[in-house]
Amino acid sequence: MCGVFGIYDPLGAPDRDVARLTFFGLYALQHRGQESAGIAVSDGGRVVAMKDMGLVSQVFDEPKLSALQGRMAIGHARYSTTGSTAWRNAQPVVQHAPGRTVALGHNGNLTNTTALRDELRGNRVRLQSTSDTEVIAALIARHPSPRLEDAIADTMGRIEGAFAAVLLTEDAVAGFRDPDGIRPLVVGRLDDAFVLASETCALDIIGARVERELNPGELVVIDADGPRYRQAVEPRSASLCIFEYIYFARPDSEMQGQGLHEVRGRMGEQLAEEAPVEADVVIPVPDSGTPAAIGYARASGIPFGEGLVKNRYVGRTFIQPDQGLRERGVKLKFNVLPSMLRGKRVVVVDDSIVRGSTTRKLVQMLFEAGATEVHLRVSSPPIISPCFYGIDMADQNELIASGRTIEQVRERLGATSLAYLSLDGLQASTSQSSDRFCRACLTGEYPTEIPGDMRNAKLRFEELAAAEAAAAR
Numbered sequence: 522m523c524g525v526f527g528i529y530d531p532l533g534a535p536d537r538d539v540a541r542l543t544f545f546g547l548y549a550l551q552h553r554g555q556e557s558a559g560i561a562v563s564d565g566g567r568v569v570a571m572k573d574m575g576l577v578s579q580v581f582d583e584p585k586l587s588a589l590q591g592r593m594a595i596g597h598a599r600y601s602t603t604g605s606t607a608w609r610n611a612q613p614v615v616q617h618a619p620g621r622t623v624a625l626g627h628n629g630n631l632t633n634t635t636a637l638r639d640e641l642r643g644n645r646v647r648l649q650s651t652s653d654t655e656v657i658a659a660l661i662a663r664h665p666s667p668r669l670e671d672a673i674a675d676t677m678g679r680i681e682g683a684f685a686a687v688l689l690t691e692d693a694v695a696g697f698r699d700p701d702g703i704r705p706l707v708v709g710r711l712d713d714a715f716v717l718a719s720e721t722c723a724l725d726i727i728g729a730r731v732e733r734e735l736n737p738g739e740l741v742v743i744d745a746d747g748p749r750y751r752q753a754v755e756p757r758s759a760s761l762c763i764f765e766y767i768y769f770a771r772p773d774s775e776m777q778g779q780g781l782h783e784v785r786g787r788m789g790e791q792l793a794e795e796a797p798v799e800a801d802v803v804i805p806v807p808d809s810g811t812p813a814a815i816g817y818a819r820a821s822g823i824p825f826g827e828g829l830v831k832n833r834y835v836g837r838t839f840i841q842p843d844q845g846l847r848e849r850g851v852k853l854k855f856n857v858l859p860s861m862l863r864g865k866r867v868v869v870v871d872d873s874i875v876r877g878s879t880t881r882k883l884v885q886m887l888f889e890a891g892a893t894e895v896h897l898r899v900s901s902p903p904i905i906s907p908c909f910y911g912i913d914m915a916d917q918n919e920l921i922a923s924g925r926t927i928e929q930v931r932e933r934l935g936a937t938s939l940a941y942l943s944l945d946g947l948q949a950s951t952s953q954s955s956d957r958f959c960r961a962c963l964t965g966e967y968p969t970e971i972p973g974d975m976r977n978a979k980l981r982f983e984e985l986a987a988a989e990a991a992a993a994r
């Protein structure tokens with residue numbers, strides 16, 4: 522996923538500390554990436570970047586933020602999908618070229634990185650990281666056009682896949698979005714300052730108001746002349762990732778003019794219509810399953826209750842990239858409330874099931890706490906295909922619903938019954954037509970071409986980078 526944020530303050534107001542505002546913006550976007558965080562600032566003459574592994578609040582403290590002085594800034598919270606979880610892949614990445622310095626924060630995943638890396642290597646460009654983001658930064662930094670918007674627009678035409686990016690040079694901030702609009706990017710205003718963010722919740726936290734979403738294929742460059750919008754590449758479709766609606770984005774964010782808490786509530790109502798069951802209590806898998814569980818309880822008339830307590834200071838188990846961590850992480854993250862469960866028939870509502878390892882443990886914990894029946898209800902259809910656009914579920918073998926019937930999945934999870942929301946039901950809940958979304962992991966139909974070398978996507982450049990480093994020694 523990743524969270525991106527950017528701000529341009531034309532006046533350099535003394536009471537507007539852009540690094541601090543970026544910190545708070547990233548803080549609101551922490552759910553989108555918890556592996557590393559970084560901020561780059563410019564005072565109009567020099568780009569300075571600071572980044573490290575860990576949560577936003579672990580990476581930055583008062584002295585570090587105070588050292589980041591400037592009028593414009595970008596920030597990034599990372600969740601890896603291309604390149605390993607390592608410092609060299611933390612963002613923003615910085616590329617220095619004779620004409621300009623570029624710092625870049627990217628949410629998404631390119632699908633033609635291999636060809637572009639080969640081209641850059643052929644031009645003797647040394648890449649420090651194994652991520653696709655540095656490729657974009659290198660192309661823009663080295664672009665022959667002195668006009669930043671031309672350099673970005675041309676690069677946008679050459680990169681493929683999913684990208685919602687924020688960019689900083691010595692004297693400008695820019696944001697741009699892929700022609701399918703797979704990842705979100707919104708523009709806001711804070712008095713005379715302009716703000717870019719992955720989600721509206723990052724604007725809310727700093728008191729900025731929403732201007733509008735950047736359109737698929739659109740670019741905005743903000744400098745001393747104000748913002749300049751350009752439809753840099755033809756929009757191919759408007760394929761926002763439907764998992765932004767289901768799970769990724771915060772419920773207090775708005776997308777395509779809709780509050781996500783309300784949309785998720787409708788998904789739960791629809792699920793209750795499609796998959797009713799006799800039970801004593803409806804509980805959510807907190808927090809992401811809560812709005813749908815409220816909707817399920819409302820539509821079914823079964824009381825809503827809390828049976829699982831979440832430790833909110835442990836990161837999402839799904840978001841941690843390593844399976845070992847994921848397995849160990851469940852007990853750290855959830856505990857049961859036996860008084861709510863003992864002797865009861867329980868409906869558990871979750872937003873999605875990816876690998877199933879967390880769900881299996883939760884079902885077991887609910888039975889151990891005294892539930893007599895555990896009916897699992899999922900407010901999205903089964904995930905059957907990998908995502909190549911920036912979500913870490915690229916290995917088809919890891920997906921519990923891939924190649925299995927619902928009954929086989931139920932058996933693996935140990936639940937009394939299992940039902941998923943239908944694709945039509947999901948679509949109806951969004952109040953949008955299906956052509957406005959990427960739904961590839963639910964249908965297997967991808968909005969862009971997926972090259973063969975994407976099949977083992979995430980770590981495919983690690984060996985290459987190791988070989989290059991050895992050759993350079």
Ligand code: SF4
Pocket residue numbers: 703762763764765907908909910911912959960961962963
């Ligand atoms: S494949 Fe699934 S997770 Fe990936 S962008 Fe499309 S809808 Fe979102």
